[in-house]
Amino acid sequence: MFGFLVFLCIVAFVVGMVKPSLIMRWAPEGKRNRKWVAVITIAGMIIFTFLAALNQTPEEKAAYQAKQEQKLQEKQKKEQAEAEEKQKKEQAEAEAKAKQEELARIAAQEANKPENKIKAKLKEYVNTHYKNTTIDDITINPDLGTEKDGDYVALVRLTWNVQNRGKTSKEMLNMYSEDMAARTYEDLPEVQELAVFWTVPYLNNGNAKISFERANGGMKFTDTIFDANFNK
Numbered sequence: 577m578f579g580f581l582v583f584l585c586i587v588a589f590v591v592g593m594v595k596p597s598l599i600m601r602w603a604p605e606g607k608r609n610r611k612w613v614a615v616i617t618i619a620g621m622i623i624f625t626f627l628a629a630l631n632q633t634p635e636e637k638a639a640y641q642a643k644q645e646q647k648l649q650e651k652q653k654k655e656q657a658e659a660e661e662k663q664k665k666e667q668a669e670a671e672a673k674a675k676q677e678e679l680a681r682i683a684a685q686e687a688n689k690p691e692n693k694i695k696a697k698l699k700e701y702v703n704t705h706y707k708n709t710t711i712d713d714i715t716i717n718p719d720l721g722t723e724k725d726g727d728y729v730a731l732v733r734l735t736w737n738v739q740n741r742g743k744t745s746k747e748m749l750n751m752y753s754e755d756m757a758a759r760t761y762e763d764l765p766e767v768q769e770l771a772v773f774w775t776v777p778y779l780n781n782g783n784a785k786i787s788f789e790r791a792n793g794g795m796k797f798t799d800t801i802f803d804a805n806f807n808k
Contacts, residue, residue, distance in 0.1 A: 757795035
């Protein structure tokens, strides 16, 4: 009943605004304009709604209150769910940020280790200065032949991907190895020994080893080995 009366109020308001001529008949003479139409219409709606509320039965009032309480509970549940979802999202973002910061801290610690600094520098030499050369492995070991802590031996394994005769390949590998040794002497004082191992696929996977040792004024040759494939 109450809902029906409210519906009639809405209909009356719409009619009053769309068809003001229906209400203008009761407006004071000479003041029949939309202002008065609106005032009369709204006042009528208020009075009509008040009277409709008074005419509600106890069952209708109880049903209306139950519906309002249900709406309130649904609103509260929705707000609680949204708050929980927001909290979960913020917690996940905080955890992800903390994890990223921890990984960055670990990466920085790893990068600052002497062994990794040496590796990074040797990789830079290869990638910047030695054409057609790929890195197979770089191993940095403590130098057990010295009494000083922080001395290292660098073992660099490379592949040279060029189709050249054995003699020409030998000359190029010697040149590249000497260049790496000279750069190591200048940039990496902690490296006491350097051994460069080469593989040349075009020469039946020919292998070579060129070793250096730190001395006054530079890195000197200590050992040079080229297998028989470089004699072709």
